[in-house]
Amino acid sequence: MADMPALDWARVEQLVEGCAQCPLHQGIRHKVLGQGDRHAPLMLIGEGPGEREDEEGLAFVGAAGQLLTRMLAAISLPRDRVYICNVVKCRPPRNRTPLPEEMAACLPLLRMQTALIRPKVIVLLGATAARATLNPDIRITRDRGQWTLRKGVWMMPTYHPSFLLRDEQRKPEAWQDLQALRDKLMELGLYQDLYGA
Numbered sequence: 001m002a003d004m005p006a007l008d009w010a011r012v013e014q015l016v017e018g019c020a021q022c023p024l025h026q027g028i029r030h031k032v033l034g035q036g037d038r039h040a041p042l043m044l045i046g047e048g049p050g051e052r053e054d055e056e057g058l059a060f061v062g063a064a065g066q067l068l069t070r071m072l073a074a075i076s077l078p079r080d081r082v083y084i085c086n087v088v089k090c091r092p093p094r095n096r097t098p099l100p101e102e103m104a105a106c107l108p109l110l111r112m113q114t115a116l117i118r119p120k121v122i123v124l125l126g127a128t129a130a131r132a133t134l135n136p137d138i139r140i141t142r143d144r145g146q147w148t149l150r151k152g153v154w155m156m157p158t159y160h161p162s163f164l165l166r167d168e169q170r171k172p173e174a175w176q177d178l179q180a181l182r183d184k185l186m187e188l189g190l191y192q193d194l195y196g197a
């Protein structure tokens with residue numbers, strides 16, 4: 001039997017670029033792998049690319065991405081010190097929620113990214129990402145801000161920044177979650193590394 005190719009970033013990039021495992025690749029402009037520090041102890045996972053992300057081939061670059069950058073800055077985390085990506089790498093038409101079968105098709109790629117990054121902490125941005133990766137029964141308004149230790153990785157769901165743009169009243173809860181994130185990073189001795197102090 002032929003040896004399996006070793007998993008590395010070049011292989012993951014190649015797999016994502018060539019992927020046609022679900023219909024979402026039809027009609028997109030760019031696949032969106034994700035970007036940031038590939039050695040970061042903190043990984044942020046959203047739902048899927050939007051219009052700007054599809055145009056530029058980068059994750060979280062639209063209005064929601066700009067809010068995410070400000071949210072990270074609020075706890076003194078430079079965005080380029082974390083890794084940011086989505087559950088699905090292709091933009092769903094009209095920004096609809098990815099279907100369960102589309103997420104299932106794309107999850108192996110996310111697992112490969114996670115295996116390469118080996119984060120200590122993962123923040124799940126929004127109900128879709130939290131349900132796809134942590135627990136299908138998650139209700140974001142009820143379960144946000146709660147930590148789960150899974151295979152040595154601390155995982156916490158919180159609101160997606162695009163939801164916060166639509167519902168400003170949720171921002172105090174998002175701020176609580178950010179503080180919980182900062183506390184967890186401090187507790188694990190990772191905060192200084194990320195902050196670069």
Ligand code: SF4
Nearest residue numbers: 019022025090105106
């Ligand atoms: S969304 Fe994921 S599984 Fe579907 S075609 Fe794009 S890269 Fe492949």
